[in-house]
Amino acid sequence: MAIETRPFTTEDFARNPDDYYRAGYVWQVPVRVTHWVTALSITALFLTGLYIANPVFSPEGEAWKNFTMGWMRKIHFAAGFIFAVSWLTRAYWFFAGNNYARSGFPMFWRAGWWRDLWHQLWEYLKLKRGPIHLGHNALGGLSYTLGVVVLGAFQILTGLALFSQDAPTGPMNRLFGWLLPFLGGPFRVTSYHLLAAWFVFTFVILHVYIVIYDSTQYRNGLISGMITGRKFYQRGDKVQDTWLG
Amino acid sequence: MPSESMNIRASTLAGWPMTKSLSGPTTYEVLRDHGVDRRTFLKFATGITATMGLEATFVPQVVHALESKPRIPVLWMEGLSCTCCTESFIRSSHPLVGDVILNMLSLDYHPTIQVAAGFQAEEIVDKLIHDKPGQYVLAVEGNAPLADGGVYCLEGGRTFEDRLREAASKARFVVAWGNCASAGCVQAAAPNPTQATPIGKMISDKPVINVSGCPPIPIVMTGILTYILTFDRLPELDRLGRPKMFYQHRIHDKCYRRAFFDAGQYVQSWDDEGARLGHCLYKMGCRGPTTYNYCSTFKWNDGVSWPVGSGHGCLGCSEPGFWDDGPFFQRLANIPQINIDSWPETVGKVVAGAAAIGAGAHAVSAIAKNAVKPTEKVPVESSSGVKGEE
Amino acid sequence: MSTRVVVDPVTRIEGHLRIEAMLDDRGVIRDAMSSGTMWRGIEVILQGRDPRDAWAFCERICGVCTTIHALCSVRAVENALGIDIPPAASSIRNIMYLAQQVQDHLTHFYQLQALDWVDVVSALKADPAATSALAQKVSPGWYPNDTGYFKDVAVTLKRFVDSGQLGIFANAYWGHPAYKLPPEANLMAVAHYLEALKVQKEIVKIHAVFGGKNPHPNYLVGGMPCSINMNGDNAIGMEQLNLVGQIIRTHRNMVEKMYYPDVMAVASFYPEWTKLGGGLGNYLCFGEVPAHGNINDLKSLRMPRGAILGKDLSRVLDVDPTDPTQVLEAVDHSWYEYPAGTTTLNPWDGVSKPRYTGPKPPFKNLDEKKPYSFVKGPRWKGNAMEVGPLARMLVGYASGRSEYKDVVGEALGALKLGPEALFSTLGRTAARVLETRLCAAWLEEEFNGLLAHVKAGQTATANTTKWNPNTWPAEAKGFGFVEAPRGALGHWIRIKDGKIANYQAVVPTTWNGSPRDEKGQLGAFESSLLGTPMANPKLPLEILRTIHSFDPCLACATH
Numbered sequence A: 001m002a003i004e005t006r007p008f009t010t011e012d013f014a015r016n017p018d019d020y021y022r023a024g025y026v027w028q029v030p031v032r033v034t035h036w037v038t039a040l041s042i043t044a045l046f047l048t049g050l051y052i053a054n055p056v057f058s059p060e061g062e063a064w065k066n067f068t069m070g071w072m073r074k075i076h077f078a079a080g081f082i083f084a085v086s087w088l089t090r091a092y093w094f095f096a097g098n099n100y101a102r103s104g105f106p107m108f109w110r111a112g113w114w115r116d117l118w119h120q121l122w123e124y125l126k127l128k129r130g131p132i133h134l135g136h137n138a139l140g141g142l143s144y145t146l147g148v149v150v151l152g153a154f155q156i157l158t159g160l161a162l163f164s165q166d167a168p169t170g171p172m173n174r175l176f177g178w179l180l181p182f183l184g185g186p187f188r189v190t191s192y193h194l195l196a197a198w199f200v201f202t203f204v205i206l207h208v209y210i211v212i213y214d215s216t217q218y219r220n221g222l223i224s225g226m227i228t229g230r231k232f233y234q235r236g237d238k239v240q241d242t243w244l245g
Numbered sequence B: 001m002p003s004e005s006m007n008i009r010a011s012t013l014a015g016w017p018m019t020k021s022l023s024g025p026t027t028y029e030v031l032r033d034h035g036v037d038r039r040t041f042l043k044f045a046t047g048i049t050a051t052m053g054l055e056a057t058f059v060p061q062v063v064h065a066l067e068s069k070p071r072i073p074v075l076w077m078e079g080l081s082c083t084c085c086t087e088s089f090i091r092s093s094h095p096l097v098g099d100v101i102l103n104m105l106s107l108d109y110h111p112t113i114q115v116a117a118g119f120q121a122e123e124i125v126d127k128l129i130h131d132k133p134g135q136y137v138l139a140v141e142g143n144a145p146l147a148d149g150g151v152y153c154l155e156g157g158r159t160f161e162d163r164l165r166e167a168a169s170k171a172r173f174v175v176a177w178g179n180c181a182s183a184g185c186v187q188a189a190a191p192n193p194t195q196a197t198p199i200g201k202m203i204s205d206k207p208v209i210n211v212s213g214c215p216p217i218p219i220v221m222t223g224i225l226t227y228i229l230t231f232d233r234l235p236e237l238d239r240l241g242r243p244k245m246f247y248q249h250r251i252h253d254k255c256y257r258r259a260f261f262d263a264g265q266y267v268q269s270w271d272d273e274g275a276r277l278g279h280c281l282y283k284m285g286c287r288g289p290t291t292y293n294y295c296s297t298f299k300w301n302d303g304v305s306w307p308v309g310s311g312h313g314c315l316g317c318s319e320p321g322f323w324d325d326g327p328f329f330q331r332l333a334n335i336p337q338i339n340i341d342s343w344p345e346t347v348g349k350v351v352a353g354a355a356a357i358g359a360g361a362h363a364v365s366a367i368a369k370n371a372v373k374p375t376e377k378v379p380v381e382s383s384s385g386v387k388g389e390e
Numbered sequence C: 001m002s003t004r005v006v007v008d009p010v011t012r013i014e015g016h017l018r019i020e021a022m023l024d025d026r027g028v029i030r031d032a033m034s035s036g037t038m039w040r041g042i043e044v045i046l047q048g049r050d051p052r053d054a055w056a057f058c059e060r061i062c063g064v065c066t067t068i069h070a071l072c073s074v075r076a077v078e079n080a081l082g083i084d085i086p087p088a089a090s091s092i093r094n095i096m097y098l099a100q101q102v103q104d105h106l107t108h109f110y111q112l113q114a115l116d117w118v119d120v121v122s123a124l125k126a127d128p129a130a131t132s133a134l135a136q137k138v139s140p141g142w143y144p145n146d147t148g149y150f151k152d153v154a155v156t157l158k159r160f161v162d163s164g165q166l167g168i169f170a171n172a173y174w175g176h177p178a179y180k181l182p183p184e185a186n187l188m189a190v191a192h193y194l195e196a197l198k199v200q201k202e203i204v205k206i207h208a209v210f211g212g213k214n215p216h217p218n219y220l221v222g223g224m225p226c227s228i229n230m231n232g233d234n235a236i237g238m239e240q241l242n243l244v245g246q247i248i249r250t251h252r253n254m255v256e257k258m259y260y261p262d263v264m265a266v267a268s269f270y271p272e273w274t275k276l277g278g279g280l281g282n283y284l285c286f287g288e289v290p291a292h293g294n295i296n297d298l299k300s301l302r303m304p305r306g307a308i309l310g311k312d313l314s315r316v317l318d319v320d321p322t323d324p325t326q327v328l329e330a331v332d333h334s335w336y337e338y339p340a341g342t343t344t345l346n347p348w349d350g351v352s353k354p355r356y357t358g359p360k361p362p363f364k365n366l367d368e369k370k371p372y373s374f375v376k377g378p379r380w381k382g383n384a385m386e387v388g389p390l391a392r393m394l395v396g397y398a399s400g401r402s403e404y405k406d407v408v409g410e411a412l413g414a415l416k417l418g419p420e421a422l423f424s425t426l427g428r429t430a431a432r433v434l435e436t437r438l439c440a441a442w443l444e445e446e447f448n449g450l451l452a453h454v455k456a457g458q459t460a461t462a463n464t465t466k467w468n469p470n471t472w473p474a475e476a477k478g479f480g481f482v483e484a485p486r487g488a489l490g491h492w493i494r495i496k497d498g499k500i501a502n503y504q505a506v507v508p509t510t511w512n513g514s515p516r517d518e519k520g521q522l523g524a525f526e527s528s529l530l531g532t533p534m535a536n537p538k539l540p541l542e543i544l545r546t547i548h549s550f551d552p553c554l555a556c557a558t559h
């Protein structure tokens, strides 16, 4: 069955009551690109970060022949900058992109957002399928905001502050160095950076699981949507999140 | 009771006026009379310039200062401390502490080594404050306990807090020695029972220079005093009020074990094979990566060694609050208020584990209930609320 | 009681000490109070922390006797957990301990005490040539001792004095009739004052070698953190050991040829001070310098454990600080609060809860009938005790140890005095230098011991079998002791669930500087001042002489 991408109309339904899917263009290119850049860089950051925190394997032989920690740190810093750029790009697209690009924002001043939040939570807990959102549901949006936007910003800021120590007279130090004393000194900042890394990982676990579950339960093409940009919906779904306004 | 001796007043002894105006001989004059020729003097000046972490271009300025300036009066006060800042100071070799005391500074008040005691000692402070306002350097070792009206440190029947504020009000510069004076040190560790308070938090009307470390390296101490004597100003300070010339770099940046750090070769337990080969002490809790001090650059005790050089990680003794960043042998901090061992790791793993378990349980119950039936057609519930894409 | 003399601050000591002395109308001290006026609460801060970290906190109890509290702390923890340290670590600790003794005693004599006996002003009148002759007579083998050297010192001193900026020598007691040395002896002493300043920083390089720095070298529960590798260049190797060996040899020479002759020379001018300042006559030692890793093998100790009561040198009493009835601390005259119904506590159950009840500062006087000090009142079997070099020399002497008999006998013989002269201000000062002689000699032996371990391939410096807290019992208690430069030191620790449940230190100056107790027994400082005549109550030189002879450390005492 061919998939049409335009929205349902009453005529569509009248013509074919069994009509199953329509696909909506949701994730524009920058959202998709930044999504995967973010996904890859966070993965690299977490793995290299874990090694930095606790270097579990050690090479044999002369020190000058090895550079294990050195590489881990270099990869971490490179991934860190890539992540930061990706974060900024996505932040820009929040304003420049389509409505779905803004749909993740927790609109806690709107009763509709709260309703959607509880509604979605209950659906997940009761293992029930509810209407499909094309953009983010309130719960998903909230978790991205906390898990990626806020934690990501914290990691970027603390990471850059820690990084700025390598060049005490450099511009990075002037820009971000003040964060170290502000947050209780570099040792504490390292600890917070590490703690937050685990929270980021927690988000990733929940995110990946919920993506698989949601995609299977709602049959909304969630996973492929992050590649193609299109998500599926069915007659009767709320194709646009009502609380978005 | 012998009567003549009753009349002896120390400050009126012949030839021993207690204070004169600031017109004493200069360092150069003193050194010259000490049998030091001009060449040696210039070498001394060059050495001191290097001590201060300054480039050779500053030598003429230092020479000029040493030639033309009389010894600078220093009022050294001790609050709650362990006195090892004094001990460290008297270990100075560049310049020798004897030269510092006799030729560079006028250490007018220093309770650990001065001769006068009791009210004769107090008198010196009073005179300095009244006769040389704005001219003396107040060097503070230790800090002031503010709890219970300051009674945890008393001197001459007064609180140290009271004496400190008075002395600071007329000082030209305030030097805070060591971690005690600059950040509170061990007595300010949780729960800080005496409310020991760093000097910089008590004095706001004039610059305070934090010469951190527990204790600071002698050369850093004499270097700072020489700088003040030479330039009559404080050197450039970092965000924590520490002189950049000595506290700009991390221990880790200049550590001779850094090659092992980069290679990924670490001491795994005390006195293991790695320890004997001098591997990096990172996993033994070394705070070098987050500690700003001069140790890995200059070392201790005339360059004999330094903490990492002798197999123990850096404790982070020049950083505020380092006592509460323990345990010292552990890579990651316990934060005492939370007090879970290696808490970022533990808390992180617990949270992530809980999330994984939650997701797993959700998946299991979904499969068990057969709730998700991807092959089945999904029944359409209602037709309401259909909205088009913009 | 006609006059009340207050000396506050007492200077040339560590920390904040206040002395109040009550004089009768002939100017003789009839009662005295010693008040420690600082408190930091290290024992409180230690609660709940990791016992393996405790040494670092404890070390910061004092920077003058740095090393000592760290050593005591690791011993206490090792005792609680049943950890024996490897022989090389034991030797290293002994070497560091003995180096501290030598450095601390030397610095105390020259920098903190000498100027009670040496008149710097009088040194200006000295003839450098005559001074040189005197120096050569007092110690033929000590250089520099030529006329030119003393002339240089004299010129520096004169120039310094003429500047009018007298620095640390300002407003002092120069010209006081109690100064008895001739100008030449004064000049020689001033020269050696400066020598000692140079020397003290050399000895502590031994700490830097093994502990990374001084003040405040690093320690480790289970041994020492410095590994030994004779085939590498990144651990303790031949270069470091050579340096240590060389420092030990030069400093032993200095102790024998400068410090000891100087003390003897000064002592010969002040015979009256062998009769003053004796005080309690009760002496206590915990013992020190174990032969191998097990500190509790008391027979192996170079400094014996024991107590002497009432100056009775015929009997050395057994001491057991782990017997909870022997060492008890009272706070009836101290600014602390004990649980209701308790008057004394054994340190394992000790409590350090401050309660200041003194006058609101600024104040003029304290009241001896009320609590008046942050120093607690430790008692051994109910007795106020003196601790320190004199206590150790007396216990060693009375135990019949030959090294002790030799050095004590030699000094008393040279001064033509009997053993009773030791119960005095000068006795305390002399005991310190005699002990330094022993320590400097032992230092060589301990160093040779370390070399022997290394040669035998016993280079392990840490025992990590019980490093992990899950190898520990749920509850444990331990006792660590050190004969600190100023006397017997004990740390009592309780460990529960891997954390410090209680930590109490009873420190040398806690004993010596203790206030009076319920029974009216004075502390050692207080009692030593009784009977001393003061030439001029405004110039407290006599008080300083006796108090300095104890080498007080108030940061230690109150912690």
Ligand code: HEM
Residues within 6 Å of the ligand: A031, A035, A038, A039, A040, A042, A043, A090, A101, A104, A134, A135, A136, A137, A140, A144, A148, A204, A207, A208, A211, A222, A223, A224, A225, A226
């Ligand atoms: C197999 C892997 C993944 C798939 C299929 C996937 C899929 C998706 C989908 C479908 C959304 C939109 C969610 C919605 O509309 O409710 C989304 C959003 C997001 N995902 Fe993933 N994701 C994956 C892995 C990751 C990973 C590993 C990360 C990060 C470590 C990540 C980070 C994000 C972020 C930050 C968003 C918010 C997008 C935005 O609003 O910019 N994803 N993901």
Ligand code: HEM
Residues within 6 Å of the ligand: A042, A045, A046, A048, A049, A050, A052, A053, A054, A073, A076, A077, A079, A080, A081, A083, A084, A152, A155, A156, A157, A158, A159, A160, A162, A163, A190, A191, A193, A194, A196, A197, A198, A200, B289
């Ligand atoms: C989601 C993002 C990130 C995660 C999960 C993460 C994770 C980690 C972890 C676990 C550590 C080890 C902490 C420790 O020392 O115990 C670490 C260290 C570090 N991270 Fe990140 N990080 C992230 C982002 C960044 C960014 C954006 C930067 C910026 C360049 C950065 C720079 C650093 C630096 C400089 C260190 C210290 C490296 C060292 O001490 O040698 N991090 N990171």
Ligand code: NFV
Residues within 6 Å of the ligand: C014, C061, C062, C063, C064, C065, C068, C069, C484, C485, C486, C487, C489, C507, C508, C509, C510, C552, C553, C554, C555, C556, C557
């Ligand atoms: N009293 C004392 Fe100490 C010593 N010696 C130590 O335990 O000086 Ni600060």
Ligand code: SF4
Residues within 6 Å of the ligand: B081, B082, B083, B084, B085, B141, B142, B177, B178, B179, B180, B181, B185, B186, B213, B214, B215, B216, C060, C063
């Ligand atoms: S900073 Fe450290 S070394 Fe200095 S007085 Fe304080 S505790 Fe002692």
Ligand code: SF4
Residues within 6 Å of the ligand: B251, B252, B253, B255, B256, B257, B258, B259, B261, B279, B280, B281, B282, B286, B287, B288, B289, B308, B313, B314
């Ligand atoms: S020993 Fe410490 S300071 Fe040196 S490289 Fe390793 S972590 Fe850095």
Ligand code: F3S
Residues within 6 Å of the ligand: B213, B214, B251, B291, B292, B293, B295, B296, B306, B307, B308, B313, B314, B315, B316, B317, B318, C213
């Ligand atoms: S503990 Fe302190 S002495 Fe130096 S190496 Fe670390 S800053």
Ligand SMILES: [Mg+2]
Residues within 6 Å of the ligand: C043, C352, C376, C504, C505, C506, C507, C559
């Ligand atoms: Mg105590």
